[in-house]
Amino acid sequence: MANKDFDMLTPGIKKLQELANSKVYIGVPYDDDHLTMIALVQEYGTTIKPKNGQFLAIPTENAKGKKPREIPDLFFMQSKSGAYLLARNNGEDDIEVLFILRHSVTIPKRPFIRFTYDQHIDEWTKLMRDWTFEVLMGRLTVDEALAKLGKQAVDDMKRTIKEFKNPRNAPLTVANKGFDDPLIDTGKMMNSITWHIERG
DSSP states (O other): OOGGGGOOHHHHHHHHHHHHTEEEEEESOTTOHHHHHHHHHHHHOEEEOOSSSSOEEEEOGGGTTOOGGGSTTOEEEEOTTSOEEEEEEOSTTOEEEEEEEESOEEEOOOOHHHHHHHHHHHHHHHHHHHHHHHHHTTSSOHHHHHHHHHHHHHHHHHHHHHHOOSSOOOHHHHHHHSSOOTTOSSSHHHHHOEEEEEEO
8 A cells, every 4th residue: 555545744734734824803894894993992992072063962861862953942051060961941940951062072992802812812722722633633624623713712702792891881871771881782793793714
């Protein structure tokens, strides 16, 4: 029987080269500009300023998801603390504050991507070492090994988003959302976390 029948080295090298030339990316879908913007704002923080006009209108829970232009009879007032407000008079001195006006709003950084990487890179490295051995033994394909890594990293990032607590939401944000999960509002960003493979 020819020696080539026992040649495990050549296909093994080919598989290792395929693994070395592959990258697994984890995060929000790269073709969703809105989710990418949200993820970057959370990761690095930002200061938001009005594009038109002097103020940003921050809704209170009384606004019920509406914008100022959608609510009639709003009037401008200043609170005792000096805050600028948009309010509505519901009669008999019942003043209802619907929006708080701010010149800017600062969103603190909540680096869930970097945190996930820092917390799990050693674990991922060990798992990938084990899966590489399985690939060389023919028990996993290269794509299967990379998929296992992608799924593991997605699960870890989603767990980070769920457990991320500091910095906390502002009291007004908590009142509007009804809960204090800094990286979760509707859950759309967390649920979008995915993985894909790129070949070099």
